[in-house]
Amino acid sequence: MFSSDVTSKLDVDPLRYGAWKVEARGEPYRIVAKKVYANGDASIKHAKGMNTKNLSSDDFERWLAGEVPKQQQVQRVNFVRVMQGAHMFRNLERRGTAI
Numbered sequence: 001m002f003s004s005d006v007t008s009k010l011d012v013d014p015l016r017y018g019a020w021k022v023e024a025r026g027e028p029y030r031i032v033a034k035k036v037y038a039n040g041d042a043s044i045k046h047a048k049g050m051n052t053k054n055l056s057s058d059d060f061e062r063w064l065a066g067e068v069p070k071q072q073q074v075q076r077v078n079f080v081r082v083m084q085g086a087h088m089f090r091n092l093e094r095r096g097t098a099i
Contacts, residue, residue, distance in 0.1 A: 042059075047096060054071060070093055072093055073091070074091055075092050076088065
């Protein structure tokens with residue numbers, strides 16, 4: 001966490017894809033990596049590629065300490081591949097962004 005406003009040091013743009021967006025001012029956030037962050041109680045949380053409904057405040061604390069979370073996810077396969085005989089769903093193990 002940062003103890004002062006670091007907005008001027010980040011690539012901030014409310015419209016450009018990939019840039020940081022200002023979501024709140026003066027509220028403590030845990031910034032783990034780019035596109036991976038949560039507020040103090042994890043009521044607002046984002047984690048690229050992860051299902052955030054299954055991530056708790058403790059998960060973000062452990063992630064910040066270096067323990068990357070893993071999730072089992074079910075992904076739908078491309079419709080054309082299904083028509084060619086592939087299974088409609090596949091199981092994936094997703095890992096969070098390592099810091």
